Amino acid sequence: MHKLTLFLLFCLLGLAVKAQKPDTAAVFSSQPYGKVDIADLKLTTCDFEKDANAMVLFDKTNVNTGLSSTAVLRHVRIKILTTKGTDQANVTISYVSRHGVESVGDVEAETVNLDDGKITYLKVDKSQFFKQVADKNIKKITFTFPQVKVGSVIEYTYTLTLDNEGIFPAWDIQQDIPVKYCELNAAVRNEYSYKIIPHVLGVYEKKTHEPWIKGKRDTIGIKYAWALKNIPSFTDEPYATSRQDNLQRIRFILSSGRFSPNSNHPRLWMNWDYLRYTIMNDRDFAMELTQKLHDADNIIAGAKAFTTDEEKTSYIFNKIKSDIKWNGENVWFTREGIKKAWDKKQGNSAEVNLILYRFLKQAGIKCSPLFVSTRDNGKINTSYPDINAFNKIVVSVTLSRKNYVLDACSKFNTWTDAPFEILNTTGFFIDPDNTGVNLLVPLKNDNPSRKVVFVEATIKPNGKLEGNTQVNRFSYARKNSLEKYEKLGEKKYVDALRDDDNNLKITSYKRENVEKDSLPLIERFDFQLDLTSSDDNYIFINPNLFTSFRTNPFLSEGRNSAIDFGSLNYYAINGVYKIPAGYITESLPKATSLMMPDTSITFKRIVAEQEGLITVRYTINYRRAVFPADEYPGIRDFYKKMFDLLNEQIVLKKE
Template sequence: MTKFTTALILLLNLYCFAQENYYPYSFNVKPEDVKAEAFSKDSTANALIIYERGNSYVDNEDFELKTEIECKLKILNREGFDEATIVIPLYKNKDNSQKVFNIVASTHNIISGDKIEETTLSKKDIHNEEYNENYNLVKFTLPNIKEGSVITYSYKITSPFMFNYKGWNFQGDIPKLYSEYNTSVPANWQYHIKLIGGKKLMTNESKIAKHCLTTFNGGVADCTISKYAMKDIPAFIEEDYMTSKHNYLARIEYELKSFKNFTGAVNHYTKSWDDVDDELKKEKSVGRQILKSIDAKEFLPETIINETDILKKAKAIYFFVQENYTWDGKYSIYNDELSVKELIKNKSGNVSSINILLHNLLDASGIEVKPIIMSTRENGFATKEIPVISDFNYLTVQAIVDNNTYFLDATERYLTFGEIPFRCLNGYARLLDFKSGSSWIDINPIRTTYTMYNTELNFDDEKNLIGEVKRKSSGYHALYSKERYFPNKNSYVDELSNSLPNTEISDYNLISEDKTSDNFYETYNIQYKTEQIGDNIYLNPFFDKFTSENPFKLQERTYPVDFGYRTNYMYSFKINLGDKYTLLEKPQDTNLSLPSNSGQLIFTSELVDNSINLILKFNLKSPAYPPEFYPYLKEIFNKLVDIQQNSIFVLKSNS
């Protein structure tokens, strides 16, 4: 029987392997590609790329950059049908644009045995769309798509923009069996070449081809011929607590350093930060506005002008700008020349204009202040190796008061002094100093983010628990509560009540009424209906939960877990049993730590003077954790959810 079982398992494994006998190193479609029914390496995949290849080179006739693309893609199920719609973005500016040619696409289905039916895309089904001022889109959807179909498509892009050499994404939203990129780069163009995403290349080859590029007047150039390839590339799956996925996708990028024409003249495109600082200083919409003199008396009330305490004065100026000028939701470090004037006139402007006004008012009031340019979390990390100004999309302010450093942003109504929006918590930024030169700085919140619950309850005559809840939060936990509370107080209380099952809320009171307060401190009374079975009461004391489910569900995560800030959570709970009840059973205590003591979960409960005292503490001491911490974070969050959902105290009635 054992031998039979072993043989059966072997046959099943061989069968599954046969069902996945893909041909990943060829654009040609084989019967096995179409017959395959699954992808065992990722059972959640709805589609996968079997083979893709790119080839970029400079054309000898028109000196434009040409890129040829080939792709063979498998549709595994109906959820993968969207992958049969192909979108080709084409960059453009006022003078020129990329163009696409020779689009050829087909759908391949098995009709009997090994016979493949091929359905070709009609040219009338290729559509052009003006997407925005920087891009046009070419779209087409493959015909006759079924579960199991294999689609192939190829096309050629021609580009006049040699400053923007075609990059290559090895990784995408679906898995890939094989991805290859070939390049030919003439020696006239020098690029910074970056491999991003941390995945290893299976092929990384380069050689020199002599005289690959020639001109009509006899000029010649050698070329660097390169081949890059990866295999078995997993899909990139986004999950909570991450910055832009652009930071982590496995890909190759090119940044133009210099161009040397055939006369020997050299244009340098990569500059030093000294050069960039000088350009920004002279730029009419950045440096010239930042350095512009302003009379604070024309803007600020006398109470602020006459304030002698520097910190109080800085806070008053910040709150004045925050209250009187509205952010229009637009990001940019650049403005037109009259942007601050327009802000003053219209009381509304983009992030740069508001924070430049804040900068100038602080500076005019004798407070040490400098501008900061940064990239937001959704925009991705700014390149550190070389200055790339297009990486930056946001401008904030640094103020130094009594040797303490504060990051300031006046765009949001509920931010407190020294707090910047969550979108700005992206690790680092560039501090502009037009006298001493700019420098990289770390962006870390100065305040601890925490939430503390303190609850003391008693039993009433109906065997319900009654008492008061005190809830205090600070930092970003307080900010999120303020953003929900102040626009609609009644809605906030209703939402709170609806989130607490079997619980009635009364006498809600907000202690910290200031919408820019450091803290959010609220109290309310509750009546909780207990669950009674026979003579026993079964009680879960976690009416309000820090998190109701584990946000981490992947088997493996290859990019960091980025919370943005350090956090603390404490739940303190006391139930007075008096002489009416006896504790029969309580949950097990827990003490769980992350590696390097970078986080901790503690849950304890005890009976003291016939009162149940319970404490849950959870803290994350780092704003971000590397991928190798993922299993431990997943485990500690699993335990946190389990404690809150399944911690049951069993009480026996003494009457």
């Protein structure tokens, strides 16, 4: 596939013939640039987010859809509240520069200070606006405000021109700092209509539309206005999906335009069938699906030496995974083509997985390219066929009526488990041999990730615990551990097993089944733990060891985003503790169970004593991976009770 043929066709949504820029200022009144209220300069805190280091006083945007381009005028004003807030003085404006698709102009910026009761204005000199090339498609304009300090107000304004017919940029309402007021005014010509998709949690301060009248009576479109105030800063919440999914914003999806049915323009309101048809009829993409690769015959012969399709798939997958290195780039298009990537033994995600597709296809395995969006890229809108929503190609394989999703980019991936990074998203089939399949498929794995812990320890009368542990990790638990070990190295990885417990020391460590991805990863290590709460008469032991359940992630009273654990999960913690001579059991945690009302998460605990040994078993089972935000109160309550139970202690008393 040519590296930008389809990218420009869809990601940039079709180049239109350049025309004179629409006059946004003629439609909307000018912004009050350079007129700062003294009250804003005297402001010391954000009244709706007291610990904010800075706040957006206002962020005003005007959008005007012209007949061949869209003009955007933006004006931002920010108040610096603390020394840390001075980081806001560094600004970057990014835009798609390839083929002049987008351009930025009329940039102005200034620092406003109040010194001894006098307002001073210091403009950013034009020479200090630096244009940088981020990559082949993106450019950036960066600048830094001068003399910024606590109390400063900084503001900037610029115009963005999009030379794409009918395109309407998304309006981001929320930012990394709180926003006191934001407003969008849009002038939409009659030639276009949009599906408006809001993700707004607050109440609109303004939400209007009225005829856009030119001259005395001619209605040429509709003028819209939206405004909100007191928007909190965006914060990442535990087990949330991407920023793209959770940021408060409004998207505008072109649903109809002025193109004729026979126009050569890509129809932005097309269905998924049309998008598939367009991709499959792209010459460069189609060529990649039939590309001949050197040394293919040897690999295919090796695969055909096996009897079953499962064995052939495993052989080819592991061969590609080990022979070609992923360069770290996730994209849905090739840059140099799979032939060059195979020769170099390195490529981006599309190149690696299309090479995998070619070998599987030649071995007679039923397979198809599958366009996906990774969890950090954001989920696709299934009602809007947009190739730019995807950022990766993987391979769908059907064996004995069971579907598998393969990604050869990570050496720790297995062919039997769908990549964790695409779980709970939607894939888009591009099957060159079958037009009757469902084009959109939910991506999930019904087999849980499992972690099983075995602890055998002796309780010492001096208030110490000494023993050994075995941890068996299956599926994603295995993959995560292997990736973490490679990233940190053994010393830091072993240290991380302590989970920040300074009283815990790991004295030996070894692993098994590292290279055998069909078997669980087994970790064995010896440990010593100081039981610091113990005294001359009592010993206190918390059997919640090496479990990953040391800190409750759901303490906040409220939550805005869905909870997405990724996979289903199962944990089992088994412990055997030998009581020291001269001590008896004062109290043991009672056997108990806890479950969500729909049994989506269950917790069970069994504790018993026999012949000087205390046995403990905890099991935690997740039968759902995703919980919408409105179920958070139930999750929070369950987790509080579960962590209370996990942290109940065994108490021994000296005889």
